[in-house]
Amino acid sequence: MTKTNVIIVGGGPAGSSCAWQLRRRGLDCLILDKAVFPRPKLCGGWITPELVADLEMDIAAYPHRFLTFEVTRAHLFGIGLTMRSPQHSIRRVEFDDWLLKRSGAEVITHQVKHIERTPNGYRIDDRFECAALVGAGGTACPVYRTLFREINPRARWLQVAALEQELPYSWEDPDCHLWFFEKGLPGYSWYVPKQNGYLNLGVGGMAQRLQEKGASIHRHWEHFVATLHRRRLIDEGLALKPQGYSYYLRDGVQTIQNANAFLVGDAAGLATRDLAEGIGPAIRSGILAADSIADGGEYTLESVSRYSLGAGLPRRALAYGLARQKVASPAVSLPNPD
Template identity: 40%
Template sequence: MIAPESETCDVLIVGGGPGGSSCARGLRDSGLDVLVMDKATFPRDKVCAGWITPPVVDLLDLDLDDYKREHALQPITRFRTGIIGGPAIETEYDKTVSYGIRRCEFDDYLLKRCGARTQLGSPLKTMERSENGWLINGSLQAKLIVGAGGHFCPVARRLNQANPSEKSVVLAQETEFELTPEQQSLCRVKPDTPELYFCRDLKGYGWCFLKDGFLNVGIGREGEKQLSAVRDEFTDYLDREGRVPKEILGKFKGHAYRLYGLQKRTIIDDSVLLVGDAIGMASPQSGEGIRPAIETGLIAADMIRDCQRDYSKARLGTYQEKVFDRFGEWSDHPEASFIPAAFRQFLGRRLMSTQWFTRMVLLDRWFLQQHLLPLVHG
């Protein structure tokens, strides 16, 4: 079955988050007809602590002065870290090392400026092989599909239906809401100082961010099936410590994402590839996924440009090679986890109470990823 000629595109990007919109923007002026499809209408809620580092600003060529005119943009110059139930320490920088953003605003901004056509509020229901690529939902013909729909991406599910294991998956819950003046007087979280509190077994952590009057509180744990109980323990701790009164917290929403490299995944096939959380690109140390989503989206765009409309699996293998070159290959050690096992078992809480380790490893390397060289693309 062939779709009507009027319902066609060269590249269909399924998912309008940072990975999908970055891929679309990377294909501007390529001569390709690019369509972004998403089941949600934008702006939409997204469970995420919500920060971006200066390398992300550079990758996106983001004009911060323009962005902050209408969107939350909170400079971050220090962090408060500790173990849930234990003492905390503050680490101060002499410059801005990150920016707090609201994902509902950030994702909408990136999608609107990407330059591609959009089809929002339209879930991908069916995808069938056709003579020229794919037939989507029985009516849209696409030569190449980019799966960018996050952890639950239908394109990723199709590529990995023979290996549906949920290993290395982090479950998260978060609430984000605007504080009233009275609530602000009761909350001790500082706008320029995100707070990170690790679970005692170091299999996850909770966070508190205050961004232009919006408070974001959440927690994520690897493989945790009873996350609500852990969340309650965390919010009780915040209440006892006088950081965030429990009674002001809004309703928590859930999400899931996959840590990168801990389980083999299929990311390419004939006329299809995955980017961002559809692959499972979150950092194994911090769970951060915005930067790798953007980078894989840009790597994919560069490769698509170079393919000269040959979207065979053999040709798309170049994309997989570039992803592995940038982020490393899959781990052969299934016991690898959110925090390295040896660290968790022997040194975790002691090291995290030291200023040196907190800054040089926990923050600089794991959360800010200052050791990574800028991505060369285009």
């Protein structure tokens, strides 16, 4: 039996940031993840200056692809808007592996199947024991499923369905482009260049509203690709095979701590309500959970923003457009990310 102070289920940005902070606070921890890193990860890879600050990240010393956008081009109902605040892009396959190694934590490749409470904490698959447990395994996190699903059911009306592909491509336009609500899409499409010849393309929308309208995320992908061709952002003959996944936007998130178990990142459903951005909230929540474990204090999300944009009309408009009302019909069945 392997015993440690803290076990973190999931080695992505939320889990690795939690481990990084725990070790800085003098606590031993172990990360369990079913994947071997570096591993591919579907994600636009858009990161914010706030995230860079939270990680105390030296951009000049980062050893992988890192591209800064001075402007972001937003397209809304045929109107072009320019957002002039620096943002960055990374490749998740590189970034996540770098974060995990930087944490210095022990990592064991293991798919968690069974979690049980013990008098002193938690036991996992009769192989691991800990005093504190952190669920950082994304939407399908087994910690959420076992210890939180009944007491903190997710808001199905805030489930996002996405199709995405990242590929090697010699792009010519260095700006990030976002298309909002095209052809009735309850969401947006993105074109995100990555440094040194990579490109991320994707479409995301509110799953329940797509279902209600009888719409298909695949049809919206086809329209998006046609837009990219028309604007000559990609070649006509480029072979694209997007993959699907889902996650949740931020709602009330009533319960993020249950005894000495904690939820962070997408396991808690923390993606922002305007731009559906999840890496920043994942990292901030991982650090906060680590501080709570180290101090024995309250774990709260007060400093984890619900929004990516500053207060104002654009933020309110996007939040309304992405999830304008709560509805009761069941969410569409979609693949979950790991």
